[in-house]
Amino acid sequence: MIAKVMVENDLNDTISSLTTSHDIEGHKPKHCLVIKAGQYSDKGVKTANEDAIGIRIPSGLMLTTKGVVAAISDGVSTAEAGAAASAISISNFLADYYSTPDLWSVQKSSTQVLTALNRWLYGLGQDYRDARRGYVCTLSALVFKSRHMHLFHVGDSRVYRYRNGTLDKLSQDHTSIVGNNQRYLARALGLDVNVEVDYRMLALEEGDLYLLTTDGVHDVVTDFEVEQKLALFSQTQQSSRSSKHSTDEKCDRFCHELVDSALNSGSQDNVSCQLLCIDSLPEQTIDEVYQHLSRLPFPPPLSVGMKLDGYTVVDVLHQSERSQVYLVSNQQDDLLCMKTPSVNYLDDAAYIERFLLESWIGKRINSPYVVSIAERDKQKSALYYLTEYLDGQLLSQWIKHNPTPDIQEVLALLKQLEIGVRAFHRKETLHQDLKPDNLILTKDGQLKIIDFGSCFIKGIAEISSPLERDQLLGTADYSAPESILGYQVTQSTDLYSIAVIAFEMLTGQLPFNGKQQACKSKLDFVRLEYIPSYQINPLIPIWMDDALKKALSVTPQQRQADCSEWLFEMTEPVNTWQRSMAKPALIERNPLLFWRSLSVFLGLAVVLLALF
Structure with missing residues (x-):
């Protein structure tokens, strides 16, 4: 199954300084997460391709909050539905990961998706007498968010990193050798109702190369050969700064050549690989962040009767060093609460960022026991946000x-x-x-x-x-x-x-x-x-x-x-x-008394030892 790189135009929203993918004019700034990617898959000598691959590179807000995802899967050859399992795993992981809440961490989002995906595959496989003959596949997925890479791995597909002339295997093969050197998967998606997925988080560096392969490739192409090929690719990358499309084509070509090398070396399996190159990482100076945050001016202190963007101040509900809260009415005479930042923090970028995050969080916490954020369709002329009025x-x-x-x-x-x-x-x-x-x-x-x-x-x-x-x-x-x-x-x-x-x-x-x-x-x-x-x-x-x-x-x-x-x-x-x-121990009930008693006991012991 050949899947090409997917690039999407997601909602161009801002999370204050966190949205490093757009500057104040809406154009891409000098420093943001840029990844060049390529992939290729071939059925090889087999009649059907049971591998599945996919890469998703979103833009705008989604690039900041969720990141870039690459995933590779290999349907288990002994499983009758291995090809379907790998296809389901890749398509669902790429779709469901981006559907998880923006507030969730990468680990939580991916773990939730993989747990649900594994149980679904296991349930589909119950039509088979032996679970190993059902919907079983491997999965290796990388999530690149901000300046870190998150790895999720189960099975015998592999993930490599090439950095500064050194190739490192980041994943571990979950296989067992039985009988005459026969290898069997010890862990895979769909094999059991519960699955243990390896997780690692590593810092990224510009110029890093990440390679994902199925066993049809790495079983016949040695790590030394892979290292030599990546070294040559890295040299060509450093010597020429090409456009995005030409660089992506180079990544595709590298994957195609690596697959051909595996086939020429006698691979008897499906062959697939993906290559991702870290071109640049998000980095902004405080001046750049402040310029982005200060697009909207702070409103002045308001008093009863004053208007802002069509809202009339009815009452001043709260005033402090950090903020003001007003009771306001709109043109339909609906009552709302307006929160504005304090001018005391006009030049404090961290304060402005946190103020902007307040409404962003409120829109994503949906509960009858949490105040709701009031939406505003028109453009704001100043920095504030609205909530429902609670009497x-x-x-x-x-x-x-x-x-x-x-x-x-x-x-x-x-x-x-x-x-x-x-x-x-x-x-x-x-x-x-x-x-x-x-x-x-x-x-x-x-x-x-x-x-x-x-x-x-x-x-x-x-x-x-x-x-x-x-x-x-x-x-x-x-x-x-x-x-x-x-x-x-x-x-x-x-x-x-x-x-x-x-x-x-x-x-x-x-x-x-x-x-x-x-x-x-x-x-x-x-x-x-x-x-x-x-x-x-x-x-x-x-x-x-x-x-x-x-x-x-x-x-x-x-x-x-x-x-x-x-x-x-x-x-x-x-x-x-x-x-x-179930009475707890003394150290839990009264830690101070426990340590005092222990000190007295040890002191007496020292005195007795000194005397005798």
Whole structure:
């Protein structure tokens, strides 16, 4: 199966400085990801070609958020549906990967697609008595995003990298030798309901050559021969800077010649290969990024009655050092909220980038418990974004007005919060600033998350930028220790913040007597004394406090696995005897007491050794 390179014109949108594929006039800048590619496949001496190959090189926003994908697959010769399996694998992987959310990381997107693809092939193969005779194939896929290459591999196809005169085999053959040196695939797509796929992430360098081959090629053409051919190709590339089309043709010609070499060497299998050349990598200076970000001017501070792009300011809802939020009405008298950046950060590129990301994230988080972004068809004259207007009160106000709340009412609100946060986590996005002031309770009793200013997006974090982005975000009283200390953040980080909110809703007080704000080191957090919530509010069950205390652990690994598990522990009573049998060790219950006791014991041991 011969598939030519696919180049697509995707939506030309911008994600602030992240969109390195277009400058302010809409033309391609000097520094962006440019990959020259070629591929070729032949049935060889066989009657049919069971190999499948495909490359997709998008443009615009898709090139930035998803990258370039190359994939090669070899249908297992002993499988009756091997050719169909390889064709399905390539076409579906190329299509489905680009259909995954932009917020997802490359690993998450590809793993989800491969898991679904494997189970589909396995299901199709159930019509055969032996799974090995069904829809079984190998798959090697490369995703080039920003300045990194992500490799996904299962089976005995191969991936090579040629860099600075050296050839490296990046993949490992998943084969087993049985009997008279007969090789069998130990891993492949469609072979079992579950599949283990190798994953690697490597940094790219300009001039890198990546070669993907099926076993019909590398079984007869030695690595030494491949290295010599790639060395010659690399020399011709460096000596002449040709146009894109001529370079792609050179890649095609190289693949054709390599396939011919395999056939001339006596290959008895289908023969396929792909070659990708890293021509340039995205790189921008801060001045270039700022020029791109500052296309739209900052609006001036607005007051009631003023108009901007047809929106009339009805009220000033919020003003701070970082932003302003206005209640505005459009020409149809619909009420909306308008958020504008503060002129204090007019020359701060990192701040502008994060402000632009807020609306971009909001459009991709679809949940009834998250404020929705209002679309605007006409061109904006200034930098701002619109959201739906929520008529209600902040959760911080609700807490003040309900010093002794009904526990069931609190649990009902926490359930809504958990669903809203789960919508972020499903898109590999962490909110990082969950607090009562970022939650609105509408008059009909619906809780909504209203702020995206501190979000961490795994998919965006993979994109390189010259900007020095803020790492310490959020509010000290509600942020997890790992967030404040600059450690790696996970979904457990948001769980900690939810637990703080829950504690405050139930007791009217912050946990740890509100001393967390002063913590600057891990030792400071370890020294915090947890006061049980039922001592403040006697109506709180002990088992509910256990769930709160666990979620407020200094160490993320000691918290619940996710927010759903925590909510279950908050709502479902657990037998006290069961809890006593599962009582955690002293180091988990009171780390400070454990280490103090251990120090005393070791000190006594030293004294005794000195005496005797």
